[in-house]
Amino acid sequence: MKRTFLFVIMAILAFTYSPAQRKIARKAKPAKETKENVDPRIESMTISTQKVMFIDSIVADKNTFLKEYRLNDEAGSLHRYNDFFATDKLPESYIHINEMGNKCYYSLGDTCDMKLYTSDMLDKTWTEPVELKGIYDKEKYNSLSFPFMMADGTTLYFAAKGTESIGGYDIFVTRFDSETGQYLKPENIGMPFNSEANDYMYAVDELDSIGWFVTDRNQLEGKVCIYIFIPSDTRQTYQTEAYSTEQIERFARIAKISDTWENKSIRSKAMARLKSITEGKRENNNGSRMRFVINNNTIYRTSADFRSKENIQRFETLKTMTSNLNTLATALDKARKYYSKANAQERNELKEEILKSEKQYERLEMDIKQLEKDIRNSENQYYVKKE
Structure with missing residues (x-):
C-alpha cells in the first residue's frame, strides 16, 4: 500500500512546466566551559582559520538570542522547541522549519545525550520523530542540537559536545547521502x-x-554574542605569507570584527541587505508574504512592483515551480526512506523511479534558478535606463 501510494505521488509530479556590530560587550571572565589545558588540535585549527568577514555583532540574553536572527522566508524559521510545542521538557532543543513549513529538524533526549530528528507535516499534524541516521556517535558527539538545514535539503549544520569538540558546543556540518x-x-x-x-x-x-552564529566566548553568565557574517561558497584561509601568526590568532578568536573589513564597500552592501531583511520581516508580520530580490537596493513586496506585465506572469510560474520542487523533495524523501526498508523486489521497482525523480528535481531546480535570473535581469533593465 505504501509503495503504491509513493508511486502515485511520483506520477502526479510528472508534470510539464514552463522554465523559471552593534558594539560588543566589554570582555568579562571567560565562559565557564573554557578548557584550562590547550587542546593540541587548537594550534592546527588556528593555522587553518577560515577567512570570514563579520559585518556586525550583537550581545543578547542566552534564552532569547533567536529574536536577533533575521532569516528571510526562503531560509525557513528557527524556534525554541519548548515555545513551538508549548512544553517545558526540552530547554536545550531548537527547531529549524523549512520554507514551506512542511518539514522540521530538532533534537530529543536529555541534556547530556540528545540526538537529531526530523518530522513532516501531514494533514496539519507533525509526524512521529525519525532519527537522522549516520550522525549520532556517543563516543564522539553528544547533546546534538541547534540544527539548520540549508535550502538544498542536503547540507545540515548543527552543534554538539564530545571528543570532536574543542570546547563545549562546537559547530559541525554534514551532508545527506x-x-x-x-x-x-x-x-x-x-x-x-x-x-x-x-x-x-x-x-x-x-x-x-x-x-x-552564536557564542558565549568572553561573555558574562547568561549572555551570548551573535556574530553576523558573509558566507562564502568556497573555504578560504589566511595565508601565512600575508599575515603574521599573531594576526591569524586574532582572526581565529574574533578579537575585533573590524579587523575583517578588508573591503568596507562589501560590508556596507551586506549591512544594507541586513536592513532590508529586517524591514521585510516587519512587513511580513503585517500580512505581506512576497519577497523577491531584484538588486542590492531593491526588493519587491507585491506583484504590483514589477515593471513588466510579462514578469508578473513569470513570477507566478516561478511560485508554482518552487511549490512543485518542494513537493517533489518531500516525495523523494519518503521514497528513499521506504527504499531502505523495502525487500529486493520492491527496491528494484523503486530504484528507477527514484532516479527519474532525482533527475527531474535537478532539471526543475536549474530551471527555477534560470527563471529567477531572467526576471531579475529583465527588471534591472528599467533601473539601468533610469540611471
Missing part, C-alpha cells in the same frame, strides 16, 4: 566559528548572503 540514505560523517567547521567556549546555531540566508 541519497545512495545510503544516511548522513556523512560530520566535520568540525573549525575557527573562527568554533572556540574553547560554546558555539552554536549556525544559520545562513543564501538569498541575501548573510549568516549568523
Whole structure:
C-alpha cells in the first residue's frame, strides 16, 4: 500500500512546466566551559582559520538570542522547541522549519545525550520523530542540537559536545547521502566559528548572503554574542605569507570584527541587505508574504512592483515551480526512506523511479534558478535606463 501510494505521488509530479556590530560587550571572565589545558588540535585549527568577514555583532540574553536572527522566508524559521510545542521538557532543543513549513529538524533526549530528528507535516499534524541516521556517535558527539538545514535539503549544520569538540558546543556540518540514505560523517567547521567556549546555531540566508552564529566566548553568565557574517561558497584561509601568526590568532578568536573589513564597500552592501531583511520581516508580520530580490537596493513586496506585465506572469510560474520542487523533495524523501526498508523486489521497482525523480528535481531546480535570473535581469533593465 505504501509503495503504491509513493508511486502515485511520483506520477502526479510528472508534470510539464514552463522554465523559471552593534558594539560588543566589554570582555568579562571567560565562559565557564573554557578548557584550562590547550587542546593540541587548537594550534592546527588556528593555522587553518577560515577567512570570514563579520559585518556586525550583537550581545543578547542566552534564552532569547533567536529574536536577533533575521532569516528571510526562503531560509525557513528557527524556534525554541519548548515555545513551538508549548512544553517545558526540552530547554536545550531548537527547531529549524523549512520554507514551506512542511518539514522540521530538532533534537530529543536529555541534556547530556540528545540526538537529531526530523518530522513532516501531514494533514496539519507533525509526524512521529525519525532519527537522522549516520550522525549520532556517543563516543564522539553528544547533546546534538541547534540544527539548520540549508535550502538544498542536503547540507545540515548543527552543534554538539564530545571528543570532536574543542570546547563545549562546537559547530559541525554534514551532508545527506541519497545512495545510503544516511548522513556523512560530520566535520568540525573549525575557527573562527568554533572556540574553547560554546558555539552554536549556525544559520545562513543564501538569498541575501548573510549568516549568523552564536557564542558565549568572553561573555558574562547568561549572555551570548551573535556574530553576523558573509558566507562564502568556497573555504578560504589566511595565508601565512600575508599575515603574521599573531594576526591569524586574532582572526581565529574574533578579537575585533573590524579587523575583517578588508573591503568596507562589501560590508556596507551586506549591512544594507541586513536592513532590508529586517524591514521585510516587519512587513511580513503585517500580512505581506512576497519577497523577491531584484538588486542590492531593491526588493519587491507585491506583484504590483514589477515593471513588466510579462514578469508578473513569470513570477507566478516561478511560485508554482518552487511549490512543485518542494513537493517533489518531500516525495523523494519518503521514497528513499521506504527504499531502505523495502525487500529486493520492491527496491528494484523503486530504484528507477527514484532516479527519474532525482533527475527531474535537478532539471526543475536549474530551471527555477534560470527563471529567477531572467526576471531579475529583465527588471534591472528599467533601473539601468533610469540611471
